[in-house]
Amino acid sequence: MRNAVDERLPLVLSTLGYQESFILVDTKLALGYLSVLAAGGAFLLEKKLKFEEGLPYLKLLLLAYFILTSLSWLYQKFVIKNTIYTGKKGKNVVTIGGEVDKYTPDYKLTITVKSEGRDAGSTQEVVLPFTSVFDKYGNLHEGELAAWIKDQLELNEKNK
Numbered sequence: 760m761r762n763a764v765d766e767r768l769p770l771v772l773s774t775l776g777y778q779e780s781f782i783l784v785d786t787k788l789a790l791g792y793l794s795v796l797a798a799g800g801a802f803l804l805e806k807k808l809k810f811e812e813g814l815p816y817l818k819l820l821l822l823a824y825f826i827l828t829s830l831s832w833l834y835q836k837f838v839i840k841n842t843i844y845t846g847k848k849g850k851n852v853v854t855i856g857g858e859v860d861k862y863t864p865d866y867k868l869t870i871t872v873k874s875e876g877r878d879a880g881s882t883q884e885v886v887l888p889f890t891s892v893f894d895k896y897g898n899l900h901e902g903e904l905a906a907w908i909k910d911q912l913e914l915n916e917k918n919k
Contacts, residue, residue, distance in 0.1 A: 760889045761859050763899045764866060765843050768855065771905045775912070777846035777853060783839050790834060794827035841869075850875040853912070864889045872915050883915050 769779045801820040804813045844855040856869040866887040873880030892904045 760864075760893060760897075760899075761857070761866060764887070764889075764892070764904065765857070767899060767901055767904060768844050768908070769846070771901060771908055772844060772846055772853070774905060775848070775909055777848045780845045780847060780852075783842060783845060787831060787834060787839065790827055790831040794824055794831065797821075797824040797827060847875075852880075868911075870911055870915055872912070881915050881918055883911070883918065885911050 773779065797820050801817055801824065804816050804820065807813070808816075841856040841858050842854060843857050844853070846853050852873045852875060854871045854873075856871075858867050859865070860867070866889060867884065868887055869882060869884050871880050871882040887907060892900055892907065894900065
């Protein structure tokens with residue numbers, strides 16, 4: 760259920776006028792691709808040069824690989840965390856994070872709305888009961904999800 764909501768959230772927010780930002784995903788992908796290049800370079804270097812000739816370069820490439828994969832892990836753990844959506848509408852930037860506890864039919868969402876150029880924004884923690892957007896057959900009702908998200912964003916605006 761969480762995956763279904765996560766996949767539909769960008770579509771729902773685009774109908775509300777938000778433009779999705781991919782900077783978090785792009786940065787994570789760049790770190791991943793660079794680490795693959797370092798590993799591939801080490802493999803090619805090992806095949807092309809004799810062990811003694813390529814050892815200094817191999818050490819540098821392995822060091823680069825470990826640094827890049829460590830940065831990727833740290834970026835995922837401390838920057839991305841549980842962020843499922845980042846988008847912009849006018850001067851407002853909205854970030855939505857979510858988590859689901861085991862054995863509960865609720866999706867805990869953290870909605871943060873910041874105005875561009877301001878450090879402070881308003882954050883609210885809300886609970887989306889899956890039963891309010893899914894029917895008994897497990898079908899997601901996008902209209903109800905859109906209405907719920909719209910209501911939460913309006914409440915967030917009022918609480919600023």
